[in-house]
Amino acid sequence: MANTLQAQLVGLSQRIYKEWIAKTVLVQSCDRSFEGEFNLERNEIDIPVYHDLSVHKTTLKERELKPAPLEFMKSSTIRVTVDKARYSHWGHLKISTIVERLSQEDSETRKKLVNRWAREAEDELALWVAGLPRRQEIDLSALLVDQTKNPNGLLTPDNIVLALDILKAKIIEKNMEVADFRLFTSERFRSVARDAKILTGANLDANEPFRKGFVDIINGIKIYEHECAAITKRSASTGLVTEETAIWKSTDGIQYVVPYKNTITYDIPPTEVLMGAKGYQTVEYYDFFNLYPTRLYKVKIKYAAS
Numbered sequence: 001m002a003n004t005l006q007a008q009l010v011g012l013s014q015r016i017y018k019e020w021i022a023k024t025v026l027v028q029s030c031d032r033s034f035e036g037e038f039n040l041e042r043n044e045i046d047i048p049v050y051h052d053l054s055v056h057k058t059t060l061k062e063r064e065l066k067p068a069p070l071e072f073m074k075s076s077t078i079r080v081t082v083d084k085a086r087y088s089h090w091g092h093l094k095i096s097t098i099v100e101r102l103s104q105e106d107s108e109t110r111k112k113l114v115n116r117w118a119r120e121a122e123d124e125l126a127l128w129v130a131g132l133p134r135r136q137e138i139d140l141s142a143l144l145v146d147q148t149k150n151p152n153g154l155l156t157p158d159n160i161v162l163a164l165d166i167l168k169a170k171i172i173e174k175n176m177e178v179a180d181f182r183l184f185t186s187e188r189f190r191s192v193a194r195d196a197k198i199l200t201g202a203n204l205d206a207n208e209p210f211r212k213g214f215v216d217i218i219n220g221i222k223i224y225e226h227e228c229a230a231i232t233k234r235s236a237s238t239g240l241v242t243e244e245t246a247i248w249k250s251t252d253g254i255q256y257v258v259p260y261k262n263t264i265t266y267d268i269p270p271t272e273v274l275m276g277a278k279g280y281q282t283v284e285y286y287d288f289f290n291l292y293p294t295r296l297y298k299v300k301i302k303y304a305a306s
Contacts, residue, residue, distance in 0.1 A: 008099050009263035013282050016114055017261045023118035025213030025226045026125045026247065029182060030256035030288065038082070038259035038285070046077040047255055049291055080289055082259060086120065087283035088113055098280060113282070125254070125288060126228035130245045132290070132298050138170055138248065141302040154302050155189070157196035164219040167248055167299065174294050180250040184213070184224045186232045188241035188303050193218050235305050246299040253296030260285040 021027060034047055056068040090098070102110045140163050141153035150156065155163055168178045183189075198218050213224040226247075233243040261284050270276040290296050 008103065009280065009282075012099070012102050012110075013261045013263045013284075016110065016117070016282060017258060017284065019110070019114045020117040020121065023114065023212070024122050025224055026129075026184060026228070027118075027121050027256055028212065029184065029224070029249065029251065030125075030254040031252045032256050032258075034255065034257040034259065036259070040260070043082045043285070044079055045082060045257060045259055046079050047257070047289065047291065048077050051076070078291055080287070082257065082285050082287040084287045085283060085285050086117065087281045088117075089279055089281040122226065122228050123230045125256070126226065126231045126245075126247070128288065129247050129249075129254075129296070129298050130231050132296070136290075136293055136297050137300065138167065138297050139300040140166065141243075141300050152302060154304055155192055156304070157192055160192050160196050161198065161219050163301075164221050167221065168219075170248075170297070176250075176294065178220065180295075181248060182222045182224055182250075183299075184226050184247040184249070185301070186241045186244045186246075187225055188232075188244065189246065189301070190215050190223070190225060192303065193223070238306055240306065241303060242305050243300075243302050246301055248297040248299050250292075250295040252292055253290065254288050255291055256286070256288045258284050258286040 021032075034045065036045060038045060053071055058068070101107060104110075140155065143153070143166055144150060144155065144159050144163060145153040150159065164183075167181075167183065171178050171181055211224075213226060215223040215225050217223070231245040231247075232241045234240060235242050262282075264281040264283055266279045266281070268277045268279045
């Protein structure tokens with residue numbers, strides 16, 4: 001019976017992972033396609049990195065005489081070290097009570113765990129992006145400065161289209177597709193866009209409007225709204241966002257891997273619990289990587305205080 005209950009706990013770990021991921025905006029936007037063996041001793045995984053196919057130039061005559069050699073999609077792997085773990089742990093005298101409490105469809109215990117894990121994962125990823133080097137920064141507050149009308153470089157209804165054009169230009173100049181990128185901002189950005197009365201919408205993927213955080217397509221850019229207080233600064237009086245670090249990225253701009261999900265048991269000594277007991281850890285080993293630096297940017301934005 002104990003072995004059956006232990007197996008159920010492992011299944012619950014997988015369920016918790018799926019449920020907290022579904023509550024995220026930033027983490028869901030990452031490349032999470034890694035599948036493979038995870039070496040628990042060395043904590044290393046191999047992530048595939050794809051390169052472009054070559055395009056050959058020729059003339060009709062040359063092509064008749066000397067066709068280009070056959071090519072296969074070029075790819076390589078980068079070995080990275082998974083260095084992070086998250087866990088929640090608790091003690092109980094009966095494993096059956098824990099399994100029952102976590103397995104219920106409307107389990108408050110699991111709901112609190114899932115919500116907390118989602119928020120922690122979002123904030124951690126947001127702070128990591130905010131700490132990217134300057135070469136991956138687009139400072140709109142500097143680029144929008146107008147010494148006569150806007151000396152502080154604030155984002156306003158009058159210049160929001162220009163700001164979005166700047167973001168697109170940064171992608172186009174590196175020969176990348178704007179359609180591959182998404183902009184992740186606070187709710188203040190949407191307010192400015194609303195006040196600007198910008199026409200929204202475009203050709204949408206059928207599932208796009210149903211993804212968590214999706215706002216709309218504004219000036220050809222897909223906008224998502226996050227709730228990460230860690231990368232916003234707010235007015236002490238109004239609570240409105242006055243500064244933020246927005247995130248401008250493609251899916252493969254961040255590789256987010258969670259190769260290990262499990263529940264671990266350990267003994268709680270009698271000194272902590274009368275007669276001792278079992279402790280349980282729902283644990284994940286995970287990490288995230290930016291293997292394509294030109295596919296991820298932090299964007300500095302400033303707003304009016306009111």
